[in-house]
Amino acid sequence: MAELSVSVNGELTAAQVDPRTLLSDYLRDHLGLTGTHVGCEHGYCGACTVLVDGASVRSCLTLAVQADGRSVDTVESLASNGELHPIQQAFKECHGLQCGFCTPGLLMSVLELAATNPGCGRDEIREHLSGNVCRCTGYHHIVDAVEAALNSVREQGDGS
Template identity: 60%
Template sequence: MSTPTRTGRNVSMTVNGEAVDRHVDPRRTLSDFLRKDCGATGVHVGCEHGVCGACTVLLDGRTARSCCTLAVQAEGSEITTVEGLADGGELHPLQEAFWKHHGLQCGFCTPGILLTVTELLAGNPDPTDDEIREGISGNICRCTGYQFIVDAVRDAAEILRGTGTGTGTGTGTDPTR
């Protein structure tokens, strides 16, 4: 009887600021790699087709669906998961705003939305409500109805810009609400 040969390849990347070197099967998804090999269980897998957005991570600062990306494709990249947003024990302003505005209920979609909004605010620090809604349009949330998410993003944007107290009353606010 022959012994099985070791297939796969070594990958090196940075995950939430930590260097990671692992041997992976070439068919292993980035989401499985992050969850099982790196312990980043905040990466959620919903649809496994890249449609729901729950598996969204930042790959070199840009959003990527980790369920549709192979771990070997992330070779040499910098990956940020929701675990990488907080600074030590301090929540990221987005995380604080989601908590404050009840921008989550079951929380399954929240990590993907937080990373999507991180990219949105990096490119547009003062989005309108419509721009926020467009920015998160690739993330499905079955619980919140999205308004609390929009409120949280607006609030966090103010804090990140340093133009407010985080009351959520920036230029994106709809005064009729």
């Protein structure tokens, strides 16, 4: 067993885990944060995407012990005081989700995009988010939602 101490959504968690435990399973099974979904466990679908120290990673391709001493953010961190995050709001308004299974990973990738490249257009959005597979939407409404989300993030940035 390995000692693990990791900040998840701003709260320090500590556990003894089998070192082979995947970060995705640590979040879901040990912490009950089932918002992070597992779709392929070999890094292609993107459903399990979370942020580690602010950068998107596949939680299925990360051992929980690799997150030791780091800070992890999951979909559960997005809404604050009951209010949807502007990215979540944009997905709701633009019908950017259907079954909702790929959505949490996608939102985390968009969160990173908004932080690092909020000015990008539709083609760049498509390129950047090509590691998050959605089988339901055909992507059009997702691109609408991301465009709207980046707009609102930019507006907030301008206002501050």
